[in-house]
Amino acid sequence: MRVSSRIDGSICGAIFHLHRPSLLHSSAAAAVSGRRGTSPCRYNIVSSHGGGCFTRDFHGSCTVSGARPQGHIRRSRGARRSLLTTLPALPPTNIHDGAFFRPTIPTTCENHTAAAVVPDITPEPPPSSQADAPAAHDAFEILTRPPPPRKPRGNLWSKDELLALVEPYDAGPVEEHLQFFRDPYMRGYAPADGPNLTVSVKRDDVEFPSYEEVMQADEEQRKILWELRFAVLSRLRNPLRTDLDTVYEIYQRLPEPRMPYIYARLRHQLLKVLGQPEKKDSKSMLRYFAVIADVKNSGMPLTAAEWNSAISFASRYVGVSTEVETESALKLWREMEQDAGIKGTDVTFNILFDVASKAGNFTLAEMIYKEMEARGHRFNRYHYVSLIHFFGLKLDTAGLRAAYREMVNAGEIIDTVALNCVIAGLLRSGEEEAADRVYERMKLLSQEQQTGGGKREMPARTYVTNKAITQVFLMFAKLGRRHPSLQPGLQRMALIHPDLHTYRVLVNHYGVKMGDLARVAKYLDEMKFFQIPLHGAIFLALFKGFYAHGGYRGSAWSEQRLNSIWQALLDTLDEGGSGIEIKTWLAIWVLRAFKKCAADPNSRVLDAYEALKMRWSLDHADEQFMIEFLASLVNK
Template identity: 30%
Template sequence: MSLLRTLDRTTCTSAISTPASRPILAFLCPLLYSEFSKRGFARNSVARRPRVPAPSADLMDSFFIQALVRAGSCQEHRRNMSASRRILPFPTKHHKTRRRHSVTLERKELKSTKSEGGPFKRVRQFAKGELQALVDYYGIKIDSEPEPEPELLDDGPLIWNVGDDHQPWPVKEPIQTVIIEKLEELIRDESSSHAEIYTCYRLLPTPRIVYLRSKTIRAMLHHLSIVERPNQRSMHRFLSILDDLKTAHIHVTRSEWTTAIYFAARSLGKVSADELQSALYVWRDMEKRADIQGGFVTLNVLFDAAVKAGKYTLAETFIKEMHARKLKFHRHFRISLLYYYGVMGSGDAIRRTYQELVEAGDVVDTVVMNAVIASLIRAGEPTAGEHVFERMKRLHAAKSNPSPMPHDWRERRLLGLKLTHESGKLDKDTEQYEDLQDSAPMAPDSRTYGLLIRHQAATAGNIDRVTELLEEMARDSVPIDGTIFIVILYGFNSFGGVRYSSWTRDKLERVWSEYLASVQDGLERTYFSPMSVIVGLKAFRRCTNPERTLRAWEEVQQIWKPKPDESEKVLTALRRLVPKHPFFNGNM
């Protein structure tokens, strides 16, 4: 309730109008009585003398309160207060100018030519504050809009781009020399794990990076940049060493900045707007603060991240930036363009980009054809994708000296780099280029079959075509990828358990047995995870009974030793599949 409303209504009005109060009020604020109010009153009100109650203690209290309020609304007092504020200003960060909203009040009987002020305005503000404080339990001030982040002043490049003339600091103890020699030995071995190298590096005293030679630093960052699939740990290792370089004012190369952008965008698997923003921040530091302009690989990484994050306008901006910088489109960027046009659903753009890739002299291999098939399926042309698949097999059979298919991800990476760089150096009319194109593998691999099986199992629901593709993989000795088992199990969950369905229990048992054997044998990219196990359990619950579903979980536990959180996820999903089962009496 407002403070002014605690006073008696009649007392409040009479105290202001009493003649005894006017000299003191005029003494407190003389400007209040320099002009008389222009408000009109009826004749009876003017002729009749107001009834004034006898003075009392309450009357004096209300009188002084009214006097203070009127003094606070005086213009002369406001000037004095504003002058004192100029002498002792408030911090601008916590006290910002608020907008004043003009409110027009229309009254039928009484109209005032002057804006309403004084105690009445304060009463309204006080009442509004009371209403706003009804839910203010913690006493925290909540801003209507978040404060904008301060703009980083671009005063030119920082010290990060100094010349690469770093000289290592002398070690303080002999044990540090042993650590450095051990680290260099690990770096020379390509099979050394990233965790082992990073742990050895952390044994050096702070600042660690300054004790290493420039050659050792470059080799270590290059080793840590080669990963099959980026994750948070690999990103943390690389970016922490990059921070050590910047702190020590040691030069960071363009390729190392590009790798940092790649880790920032792809470390969580699925690229979202947050990961894309992190990558853009690193790119800003690279070009605006370190004064190192990104090349075609840098913009390719940013373009791919923008497409995967669904920011297609930003992706088009990166294409325009490549044109503005007069950067040549290379093989990997055109593959990213195929994926982009597939997401956009433009089959004609996919074919046009493929034709430009061939005319530019880039080597066509299995990776390029997989991108074409995936893009056509994503664009809603699965029949065209099947047609490309059949032509792949015929073209590979017509090659005279094709290279063997790479067996692991490291070999695939080296082959891709070789085809990209060598094709850019050779003229497509030369014999060397023809030999390079003839040696490029064109046969379908696990990725190719996985694309087709995923469409047939998850979208078309054609188990017969899935069986044909699996038999073809076994005949051509193409290893089954772990993701293939997952999409097939997803097909059983989507299309099984229905009368006259081809997704039968017997076929599910065969696929499940092959999946268990592949995980036990340790095939590439074939493992158990909470997601894959839950998909399998859903397939069994769809096509079988609760007892067989629980037995499938027991078969998984014989091979896979899940972590507590992973086991909890599976058991939570299993409880929803078979509720009120006695199995959970001792497990949940």
């Protein structure tokens, strides 16, 4: 196989590029020709690049070792040995000695062909006479002559010498050149991509604009601002007095951009009001994020509490958290810390831990837990209750009991919320007897508090009272840690008694999961004893139980008992009972229960649908959904 005489990128190619015959060519050729004949002698050169072995004859052709081109007779091993014995061994040297290439110890190519010593080709002119003995002798003397002593040089890898390898040129920093290539029009004619705003969290910036720095408003806009301020303050004083829809409707009447018309204090109060709805659903979430978007588009900062409210909305606007809500919460947390520069608080980590646990991503929950410990955040009742719930979801009752013990040892106030979480975790893990013992102790403690300390009316558990009670318990825990002698008295002030959430957990477990109607009836009687009114969640669990365990002869979940529960629901709705309203989920399970348990299912389903339709207050989309669901249910 023929190879071009110009081989780029290899030392072999660089040697072949020199067209001057060297002294070695003439002398070695004469020596070998005299011993083996007049055919041209060929020797091997090992290329330092490419891993191949090439052969070079004296006529200027270059072939790959192992390939025998026509017209050439490959020399025997004895001829090559004669060539090697003719040339004495050369001392090792390197490229810094002034020679372009130096021979090395003979090696063997991949095809096991012995490689001849590669001679040094010097830029000296060729001799006048060809193949004469004195010239050959001079050539051998030159080849065997020791290299001249090297002059000591400085550090070859110093900074100055490295920079001197390339011509000095005032090129400027790399960022200028990158910016030049980012310019789509080139040479600096592209429009600016700014302004690039940086949100500050300093106190002066958070309190901007003040009352004197807001955008000037006309008479109508000032009237709207006054109505907004009055509605926000009324909501803060009494959440049941002003509806959030009214507050948001007044806010939307302001001209865009709305935020420059609102001074800083009113802006934070508005976000606080909209971030604390009675129930977090998709409607309240979209409403809050719309106002958050107006704040960010105006270049105004958000406080840590406002970021926490946004993360809470992103993760808790649905009943069951999934990976979608977890990813949304983590994205907001990353934006909070990286973009806004606000570090997460203990409330932030409690929200993230809670959503990761409820979504079933226990690995992420453990990572959040470790990050919180690494940052030195102190646990409070929120974190301990979430930790109890975490072990309950993992069906680890030993970890659940350990978390409860740590909560007690930390001086936190134990109340119904913590014990409800313990009962739910034990029931989920299959320890019904342990859960029943905790429930019986709750009833006993409630009776002792009623008789020992005088009869005390249990406050109505609403959104406002629950939030106030939680803040009081946090204050009691701090006070008890500072003054341990006050801890027992502060704990006795916490009412421990079964509440609506306790019976909701019990009815769902024994009714929907276990199908024990007698146990469910017992819990309903005890609800009446503790003066706990019926709630829509209890009715929802009952209708789910009829759908799961009714519909066959001899079942305790019969049609007669279903009719009694159905009549109780209608009576409660007609009396205007609080906490009960017809939503899509309740209506769906009512219709499913009648479809499963009634003797004439389609007729009873249609009658129940008409009765529900007279009492619900659904929007157009939900009503259309119920019509489609009814059609699919009747046609089954």
